[in-house]
Amino acid sequence: MEEEKKIEILFPEFCNLAGDSSNMRYLRKCMPKAEFIETSFDEEMTFTKENVDLIYLGPMTESRQEKVIEKLKPYTDTIKQKIKENVTFLFTGNALEIMGKYIENEDGSRIEGLGIFDIYSKRDMLNRHNSLFKGLFEDIEIVGFKSQFSMSYGNNENCYFAKVEHGIGMNPKSQLEGIYDHHFIGTYVIGPILILNPLFTKRVIEMMGVDTPYLAFAQETMDAYKQRLKEIH
Amino acid sequence: MKKNLRFYVAFYLAKLARWTLKVLKRNASYFPGKLAITICPDFLGRIDKPKTIIGVTGTNGKTTVCNILEEALRKNGYELIDNHLGSNVNSGIASSLIEEADNRGRQKKEIAVFELDERSAVKIYPYLVPTYLVCTNLFRDSLRRNAHTEFIFNILNKSIPKETKLILNGDDLLVSNLAKENERVYFGIGRLETDEDTCHNIVQDISICPNCSSKLEWEFVRYNHIGRAHCSKCDFCSPQIDYEVTQIDFEQKNMTIRNNGIEETYDIMNDNIINIYNVLTVISVLKELGMTKEQIEKGLEGQKIVDTRYSEEMINGIKVVTHLAKGLNPIACSRVFDYVRKQPGNKAVIMILDNLHDAATSSENTAWQYDTDYEFLNDDSIKQILIAGARYLDGLVRLEIADVDKDKIIAKRKELELVQDLDLEGIDKVFILHDLHSTELRDRIKEQVREKIEKERK
């Protein structure tokens, strides 16, 4: 039942780059009865104390990534356990990198990540990557944008989020984008990914255990989705 | 840096290129500089420069501040170099200096005003040390190019030369923390009636303390992170303001500025808060240059915001306003939306904000729309919103997510088919909001609006 669902938005005061906060604004409209908890950086995280159905973390600046890692590190095992228990996670943009082994700066120095997934990331602050993305998540085509300084490497062959149809995967040589493990979704596709991808949004709501998901502005979002599918090829 | 052979080769080839382009009636504001820097990478360091260089940087307001400042200086008899017609990156600056230099590479003018792109800081400041550097504000801008404010802050912070005196917006907590070791003055506007205690924008790029990550306590928020605040735990806070607006009289269209305990009153030119900041910025620079109130007044007299950015015209009782709203730039657009909703009367708003280049070649990254306060358009006084362009379907969704009543929205692919659906019933003002590159479309739409008004409102 939708009314029992609890969604935790982590650190919305700064994990909100690239229009990403809109994902939760849209989800609120799709799940008007669900409870949305906005946890700011100086607060205790709800998922560490009680069950939640979705944990959302948006993109952030490079310096904030380090702070977020510090904050999450003591709960690494809890997060692993939640993933095993099929709690839904949506980590967008460089939030995904926090889950890897480390993030490497240009000078070779490394920031240790949570090490939950077998990937690592490299920053290149002089070269920003921008591209359009189209890829297949299960049977759903995902469209969206990438705009980032860093790339991820490592093995996501058995746990990728989407197979690339246009654009790049986790890095320019990869055809596999992001991470999808149990119900953990991590992707470099930034911005209003849920608004741009109504079919995917439906699937995410289903993952949370809602049998008949409702989509706000279903017709309008589908029209825009179909148009973008045509444009990105 | 001294002039060497390589410099002279670059200089004379660039002069030749400039001359050729002029003969061919082509734009010579970028290529000569580009050529010179390609031949001689430290060209900017070697070419003669005026004694006083005023640099203007920041996300929004650079161009307007430069325009007003240059005009004010010229009216006071200064001859100056600017990059007004050229680009604001290193090649544009080089082109301007080449243009002004005599055939032996010497400059005759004593002062330069350069608009400086924030991202190009690393390519400019090692070679060109501004005497004064103005920073208007730092906001989210093009996601592709500028990423995020911390990225731009770090670039500026690392590149600003130690000798430069900074003239900074003290109401912007990012800007006011730039290059802490440098000599500086701050300008700002004290609390206004319209300011709030909390932020009502989607984006606020400094909400926790950069030193200790604690929550900031806001004395007031004007918009986004513009306002005054202090950290709840440490001593991080907004600075003491040197040029502070203590009062704005919107009816008399003037403001009172306090500096060193002395209050002076100046005209505000335009009642939009963004433009009041722009004028305040210019006055602060002129004061730093040692000008008197009379000289400043003389400089500002008769100036207005240029038509390409703002225009208004009464047509048979309806005010038609065109207003630049730079697509991809969330804060600039939000400010315009806020301005529109706060204008008296019933309004219809026509928007053409899509990036024409992206529309022609690919699919635009529309993430910026969700950092932009479209919610401000959800206002009882706005009776109709008409959007068109390649992203009209996205625009419709965006407005619906802002809870704008669907009956109020007209969304079409073709820009020139919008006005036929404009409903003038009970409307006092029609706003045409357009992107920087859509001025031609704007003019055609304005003509359509004019025809419609003249036909329906006699």
Ligand SMILES: [Zn+2]
């Ligand atoms: Zn602090």
